[in-house]
Amino acid sequence: MSEVHDVIIAGAGPIGLFLACELALAKVPVLVIERDAQPESPWKDKALGMRGLNTASIESLYRRGLMDQALTAAQDRPQHFKAKPGFQFGGHFAGILLNANKLDMSRHKYRLPGPGLVPGPSYMARVEKAFTERAVSLGVTIHRGAGVSGVSQDDDLVTVQAGDQTFRTKWLVGCDGGRSAVRRAAGFEFVGTEPEFTGFAFTADLDDASKLKPGFHFGKGGLHIVGHEKNYFLIDFVDKTFDRAKEPTLEHLQTVLEHVTGTDAKITKVHHASSFTDRSKQATTYRKGRVLLAGDAAHIHSPLGAQGLNLGLGDSMNLGWKLAATIRESSTDFTLLDTYEKERHPVGAWALEWTRAQVTTLKPDLFGGAIRNLVQDLLSTTDGTNLVVDRVWGLSLRYDPDDKDAHPLVGCSAPDYEFDDGERLGVKMLGGKGLLVSFDDEAELKKLAGAYEDRIDYLAVRAKEQLGIKALLIRPDGFVAWVAEEKSDVNAAKPALERWFGKASK
Ligand SMILES: Cc1cc2nc3c(=O)[nH]c(=O)nc-3n(C[C@H](O)[C@H](O)[C@H](O)COP(=O)(O)OP(=O)(O)OC[C@H]3O[C@@H](n4cnc5c(N)ncnc54)[C@H](O)[C@@H]3O)c2cc1C
Incomplete structure (x- = not known):
């Protein structure tokens, strides 16, 4: 109890672990408190644990040397986006598939080909294992088996209750998922909309699997997706009464399967099953005193269009270095730290809106059908596909530079330059520091750096x-x-340096 930690992170899910890596890379000691005794779960390395990672996330992994460990088939990743004959999956909007062949990368002047450019899949188990190994190698302690149950704070410290232990810390970050105990205990306001549907993700044997065709399908009761490895997703707009505290039974899944798909196929065995909804809520603020939120603890929405993990990884990448700098300066000036909320809250709000738009498009009534037809038409065009792919992949992400005359690259992800020595910019970011790049080796810039x-x-x-x-x-x-x-x-560089890195030390 007497020890005062610099940072405690509640939750060793992907977002808490990635944030722990970021802080530890910046030499901030971190304690992670995780509710579950074991990280393994029967679904995390199976089809139900598959997650689509977008360009923004993959770039972050690449810049920290975590791509090979965290991504499936990382070695075979394309270096740049190439059209292929026919159709190429580029994601989906409400089950309407995006043909990536329509993507025109020439619109992105500052996006260079490189290992971080093209989205790809991974599994929760693989991502969490990679982050855990990195975090532990950087000295992070992970305390498993008792979740955070109480939080109180004064101006200087946060007191955290987990099981029968009490911890004191300068900062607490709630990365404890959609039902965050930290969010509740610290009194964050969490606002948004209640669910329109209940979703079911399950792996099962059917008596005749050929009755359900692979891919995305709309039916009278909602959307269904037939994936690989006997993996099924059902979006059920009819029954909103399902108790999500319980695991879905075979009988319940059978009923939903019938009214969503209209099939008479019978489920003979359920291997794994979980439920989700489109409840969409966001914390109104991401910091309350010395408590911060990131990942699903800060925002929840339906998994339509594969955004939640990507959103949370962006939170961690944005928060880590800012919190580390605040701790390093032992400062009570939280101007830099509060740019975390300023930059990331709008991105979270966008994801809620994006997924709500998909829910509306999916509604199995005349209104949903009308919107769906319109979206389908828009997505059959090159412009429509480009707009949606830009957003889903994170290509159009730009933090507001607060200066309408700022260069168009300010606030955007840096181009992955390939240098004369054959190295790329991404690799120069492995240490987690800022970079001042001068292509002309200007003496004054060198002095400033x-x-x-x-x-x-x-x-x-x-x-x-x-x-x-x-x-x-x-x-x-x-x-x-x-x-x-x-x-x-040089004088123009100084305000940016001071804004993001504080006062010069010499
Ligand atoms: C079916 C489905 C498909 C999805 N597909 C995608 C996709 O393709 N792409 C994508 O980007 N996103 C996807 N998502 C969303 C993504 O899985 C989540 O957004 C992501 O897992 C959030 O990570 P997190 O670390 O914030 O929360 P979680 O993954 O929920 O981790 C939270 C951690 O905190 C722990 N915890 C809980 N309570 C406490 C407590 N009181 N104290 C301490 N620890 C606690 C939990 O045990 C857990 O380890 C999908 C979600 C679903 C349901």
Whole structure:
């Protein structure tokens, strides 16, 4: 009880673990408190545990050297996006498939080919294992078997109750999932909409599996998806009374299967089953005093269109270095830290809206059908597909630079430059520091970077394609803070340096 921790993270799910890695990389000691005694779960490495990771997430993994460990078939990943004959799966909107062949990457001037560009799948088990191994190797302690049940705080410290133990910490981050105990105990407001449907994800044997065709299908009762490895998803708009505290029974799944799909196929054995809804809620603020929220603890919505994990990984990548800097400075000035909420809350709000739009499109009534027909028409066009793919893959993500005259790259993910020495920019970010890149090795910029050498690496390099840029400042999360197209004006770089990295140390 006497020890005061710098940071406690509640929850060793993907978001808590990735945040722990980010903090530990910045040399902040972290204790993770996880409710479950064992990380393994029967579904996490099976079809039900499969998750689609978008470009924004894969870039983050790549910039931390975690791609090979966290991604399925990482070695075979394409370096750039190529159209293939026929149809190429690029995600979906409310079950309406996106043909990635329509994607026109030439619209993204600052997106260069590289290992982080193309989305791909992984499994929860694989992602969590990779993050756990990294976190432990960086000195993170994971305390399993008793969840956080109580939280209180004053101006300086947070007291955390977990099982029969009491901990004290300067900061607590709730990464304890959609039913977050931290969120409730710390009194965060969580607002939004109640469910329109109940979803079921299950792996099962059927008496005649050929009665259900693979892929996405709309029926009178809702949407159904027939995946690989005997994996089924049912979206049921009819019965909203299912008690989600219980595991779905074979009998219940059979009833839903019949009215959603209209099939007479019989389920003979259920291997794994879980339920979900489209309840969509977001914390109105991501910080209350010394308690923060990230991942599903901060926002919940339906899994339609595969956004939740991606959203949470973006939260962790954004929060980690800002919280680390706040702790390093022992400061009560939370200006930098509060840019976490400022940048990430709108992205969360967007995901809620995006998934709600899909729910409306899926409604098995005349209204849903009318919207669905319209969306289907829009997605048959190149422009429509590009707009939706940009959002689902995270290609259009830009944090508001607060300056309408800012260079279009400011607030966006940095281009994955390939340098003359054959290395790429992503690899230069493994240490988690900021980067000041000067393609002309300008003496004044070098001097400026030297005054921040504990927080920023200076890189004097030439790139194969410089995209008209002479110099740029990149934050530890890989987002661009400042760009010079002409000979760099050092004075113009200073405000960006101070905004994101504080005062110079020399
Ligand atoms: C069917 C389905 C498919 C999905 N597909 C995708 C997809 O393709 N792409 C995508 O991006 N997202 C997808 N998602 C969403 C994604 O799985 C979640 O957004 C993601 O798992 C959230 O991670 P998290 O760490 O915030 O929460 P969780 O994964 O819920 O982890 C929370 C952790 O906190 C622990 N915990 C709970 N309570 C406490 C407590 N009181 N104290 C301490 N620990 C506690 C839990 O045991 C758990 O380990 C899908 C979701 C579903 C249901």
